[in-house]
Amino acid sequence: MSDLPATVSVREVGPRDGLQNEAPVPTAAKVELVNALSTTGVRRIEAVSFVHPKAIPQMADADEVWQQITRNDEVRYSALVPNLRGAHRALGSGFKEIEVVVSASDTHNRKNINRSTEESLDDIAELVSIAHGEGARVQVIVSTAWGCPYEGDVPVERVVGVAARAIKDGADTISFGDTTGMATPGRVTALIGELRMGHPDVDVNLHFHNTRGAGLANVMAALQLGVADFDSSVGGLGGCPYAPGASGNVATEELIHMVEDMGVDTGIDLEAMIDAAATAERIVGRTLPSQVLRAGPRTRTTPA
Ligand code: ZN
Numbered sequence: 307m308s309d310l311p312a313t314v315s316v317r318e319v320g321p322r323d324g325l326q327n328e329a330p331v332p333t334a335a336k337v338e339l340v341n342a343l344s345t346t347g348v349r350r351i352e353a354v355s356f357v358h359p360k361a362i363p364q365m366a367d368a369d370e371v372w373q374q375i376t377r378n379d380e381v382r383y384s385a386l387v388p389n390l391r392g393a394h395r396a397l398g399s400g401f402k403e404i405e406v407v408v409s410a411s412d413t414h415n416r417k418n419i420n421r422s423t424e425e426s427l428d429d430i431a432e433l434v435s436i437a438h439g440e441g442a443r444v445q446v447i448v449s450t451a452w453g454c455p456y457e458g459d460v461p462v463e464r465v466v467g468v469a470a471r472a473i474k475d476g477a478d479t480i481s482f483g484d485t486t487g488m489a490t491p492g493r494v495t496a497l498i499g500e501l502r503m504g505h506p507d508v509d510v511n512l513h514f515h516n517t518r519g520a521g522l523a524n525v526m527a528a529l530q531l532g533v534a535d536f537d538s539s540v541g542g543l544g545g546c547p548y549a550p551g552a553s554g555n556v557a558t559e560e561l562i563h564m565v566e567d568m569g570v571d572t573g574i575d576l577e578a579m580i581d582a583a584a585t586a587e588r589i590v591g592r593t594l595p596s597q598v599l600r601a602g603p604r605t606r607t608t609p610a
Pocket residue numbers: 323485513514515544545555
């Protein structure tokens with residue numbers, strides 16, 4: 307087997323990306339889910355987003371959730387924001403990790419946050435400067451990085467161009483989001499290769515959706531290129547409200563199951579994450595797509 311990273315850092319996005327795409331659940335249920343995740347060993351949790359409550363009512367209680375959770379000092383909690391206003395709210399609430407999302411596709415960016423990609427990018431330098439002044443780090447998430455549900459394929463050069471502008475304007479890290487599950491392993495390799503031509507040292511995080519069944523294959527392709535930071539969602543919660551047909555992030559317990567068996571350490575207890583997935587399933591009241599949640603760890607035995 308080719309060299310894989312010794313460790314992978316998983317960012318659990320179920321409380322934000324997942325619950326944002328479900329019928330609204332009570333604040334207490336969100337707090338319960340974040341608390342369950344905080345004790346699994348996962349070291350990064352995307353807890354909430356600070357978006358306009360009219361646009362996404364599911365996240366209207368972001369600040370309450372953040373104030374009520376039992377914070378684990380070993381976990382880095384982050385908030386997703388669409389713009390400067392959201393960044394101010396997140397920083398005001400005390401977040402030290404902010405993710406600002408910019409779509410590589412103009413049409414998707416307009417549907418999502420009512421501005422062109424360029425207009426969103428124009429805010430990055432100021433947003434980074436404000437965040438750094440508060441001792442916070444900024445990740446720019448380039449969404450629709452492998453295609454857009456409105457525009458189809460998005461050229462690799464454009465995606466890398468958006469990332470390059472964000473890096474120039476001070477982003478600490480970059481994430482690429484496969485918003486509607488259009489990536490395949492060859493496209494992952496092509497995008498990471500193109501990024502590294504101009505930015506060999508930038509830290510990159512990847513976010514795959516399993517919409518077309520290629521989520522874990524894409525993770526594998528990225529691992530083989532040395533990428534070690536991935537988003538996933540407990541139980542496979544999540545989609546995107548502005549992307550028709552989008553469904554299911556890669557399930558965290560499926561990711562752990564796969565990479566740990568290849569000797570890659572995530573620091574996460576698989577059984578604890580499966581328990582958290584069962585909690586997520588109870589909270590949203592529907593069957594979640596995770597297959598490891600159904601089948602259990604690979605060494606689980608059935609009484610003969
Ligand atoms: Zn997602």
